[in-house]
Amino acid sequence: MKIKLACLGLGALLAATGAAQAGDFSFGSGLKDRVEVPAPIPVPAPMPVPEGFTYYLRGDLGWSFAKEPSFSETGAAFGVGLLPYSALSNHTLTTDGVFIGTIGMGAYLTPHIRGDLTLDFRSPQDIDASATYLDPGPVNGLVTDRVHANRVVGLVNAYWDLLPRGTFSPYVGAGVGLVYNDLNRTHLTTDDTPAIPKIGSSKETSVSLAAALMGGVSFSIDPRWAVDVSYRALYLDGASVATTLNTAEVSKVTIGSVWENQVRIGVRFNIW
Numbered sequence: 001m002k003i004k005l006a007c008l009g010l011g012a013l014l015a016a017t018g019a020a021q022a023g024d025f026s027f028g029s030g031l032k033d034r035v036e037v038p039a040p041i042p043v044p045a046p047m048p049v050p051e052g053f054t055y056y057l058r059g060d061l062g063w064s065f066a067k068e069p070s071f072s073e074t075g076a077a078f079g080v081g082l083l084p085y086s087a088l089s090n091h092t093l094t095t096d097g098v099f100i101g102t103i104g105m106g107a108y109l110t111p112h113i114r115g116d117l118t119l120d121f122r123s124p125q126d127i128d129a130s131a132t133y134l135d136p137g138p139v140n141g142l143v144t145d146r147v148h149a150n151r152v153v154g155l156v157n158a159y160w161d162l163l164p165r166g167t168f169s170p171y172v173g174a175g176v177g178l179v180y181n182d183l184n185r186t187h188l189t190t191d192d193t194p195a196i197p198k199i200g201s202s203k204e205t206s207v208s209l210a211a212a213l214m215g216g217v218s219f220s221i222d223p224r225w226a227v228d229v230s231y232r233a234l235y236l237d238g239a240s241v242a243t244t245l246n247t248a249e250v251s252k253v254t255i256g257s258v259w260e261n262q263v264r265i266g267v268r269f270n271i272w
């Protein structure tokens with residue numbers, strides 16, 4: 001009987017010890033209950049997020065303020081007598097402003113640098129020149145020329161975004177390329193004598209140098225769309241057109257190079 005009671009007491013003691021260990025409690029003189037805390041989970045270091053797009057399409061509208069280029073004529077003689085004028089330097093010029101539409105495609109090269117290829121389609125521009133002369137005859141004469149210019153400009157551009165591209169990104173840029181010139185000229189010389197007026201018209205095409213400096217601000221609407229507001233100074237090299245007049249003289253007009261001041265607004269659409 002004593003042996004049975006001893007066995008029951010030992011079993012109860014072992015059961016109590018197991019229950020204490022399962023509950024993570026420690027008993028004993030001077031010891032407090034404790035709860036084990038799980039070890040912290042390490043947090044990975046932040047990684048830079050690459051840009052989601054590499055290429056974009058763009059479209060712009062703009063206005064070029066009228067800028068008067070130099071204007072010169074050679075080949076025709078004006079006036080009568082022993083010393084007719086071979087050229088006039090006192091032309092008065094008027095020049096139309098130009099409406100511009102631009103299309104292009106570009107790429108984001110680094111977080112701050114991008115580049116694109118653009119093609120500008122320009123509204124026709126009229127350059128009107130007139131000059132008067134007084135011959136010792138005396139003969140008063142009037143010379144008028146009109147050059148109707150159609151031009152298309154192609155540029156390779158690079159831009160530096162001053163801040164990392166985001167909601168607001170100011171930038172500066174530069175471009176270089178070519179301008180296709182399609183010039184139509186009409187000429188008329190009249191005086192106060194019964195002489196037959198000098199008249200003539202001609203058309204000539206050429207390709208010359210173009211360059212640009214620009215600065216502006218981009219506003220991101222969402223990850224795919226951005227709006228550009230910018231100023232551009234556009235350089236157009238000179239061009240010339242020769243005309244055979246009804247007097248068999250070959251008169252050549254040269255339109256000098258010019259820097260145009262342009263304001264533009266456009267959109268960029270990120271494609272992939």
